[in-house]
Amino acid sequence: MRFWLGVVSASHVRRGVELGIAQVHHGKRAGLARMAPGDGLVYYSPKDELRGTVPCRQFTAVGRIADGEIWQADEGDFRPFRRRVDWADARPVPLADLTDRLLLTRAPNWGYALRRGLLPLEEADFLLIEQAMTGPMRSAHPEAEHRSA
Numbered sequence: 001m002r003f004w005l006g007v008v009s010a011s012h013v014r015r016g017v018e019l020g021i022a023q024v025h026h027g028k029r030a031g032l033a034r035m036a037p038g039d040g041l042v043y044y045s046p047k048d049e050l051r052g053t054v055p056c057r058q059f060t061a062v063g064r065i066a067d068g069e070i071w072q073a074d075e076g077d078f079r080p081f082r083r084r085v086d087w088a089d090a091r092p093v094p095l096a097d098l099t100d101r102l103l104l105t106r107a108p109n110w111g112y113a114l115r116r117g118l119l120p121l122e123e124a125d126f127l128l129i130e131q132a133m134t135g136p137m138r139s140a141h142p143e144a145e146h147r148s149a
Contacts, residue, residue, distance in 0.1 A: 003040040003126035005104070006031075007114045009052070010045035010092075013060040017087045022065070024118045027080025031118040032070050039065045040126045041085060044095065044114065057095050062130045063087035090133035101128060 006024045008016070016023055022041055024031040035041070041063055045056040066084035073082050099105045103122045104113075113119055 001038050001040070002036065003121040003123055004035060004042070005114075005119050005121040005125075006041060006043045007117050008043050008045060008060075009050040010048045010056045010058070010060050012050060013043045013045055016043075016085075017061050019082075020066075020084055020087065021082040022063075022085045023080050023082050026117075027078065027082075029070060029072075029081040032081055032083050034118075035065045035083070037065050037067050040121075040123075040130070041065060042121065042126060042129050045092075046114065056092075058092040059095065059098075059129050059133060060092050061087055062090050062126075062133050088130070088134050090130075091137075093129065093132045098128060098132060 006022065008024065012023070022032065022035075041061075042059055043061040045058055045060040048054045048056045063085040066086045070081055070083045072079050102125050104110060104125050107113075
């Protein structure tokens with residue numbers, strides 16, 4: 001089993017989650033072909049819209065590759081390759097909330113790797129992101145939780 005980080009605008013992630021699919025590299029097949037059933041996939045969205053300027057900077061979806069089939073969708077003059085994903089019921093998590101704990105962000109100039117659009121992710125990073133997105137909500141002010149307990 002392997003783990004992947006896809007870099008995709010938040011609006012495209014929302015559509016992909018609704019459809020139960022993954023699409024990377026502007027619909028190219030090669031990135032999807034590197035994945036196998038059961039692999040983990042996390043989407044990171046630097047922006048809300050592909051050509052927009054509104055920053056997002058959040059992990060926006062997490063799931064597992066459902067099967068081995070890759071197919072080509074027909075959207076008129078755009079024919080992207082896709083594959084099915086079992087997306088978790090998850091909430092977006094800001095990258096800034098996890099930066100100091102991710103192996104991904106320890107390397108100098110780590111942000112340049114995101115420009116590839118799809119990169120392997122360490123299992124520890126996948127599990128940390130998955131837990132943050134699907135686990136119990138934590139207060140931004142833990143001392144308030146302690147006082148109320």
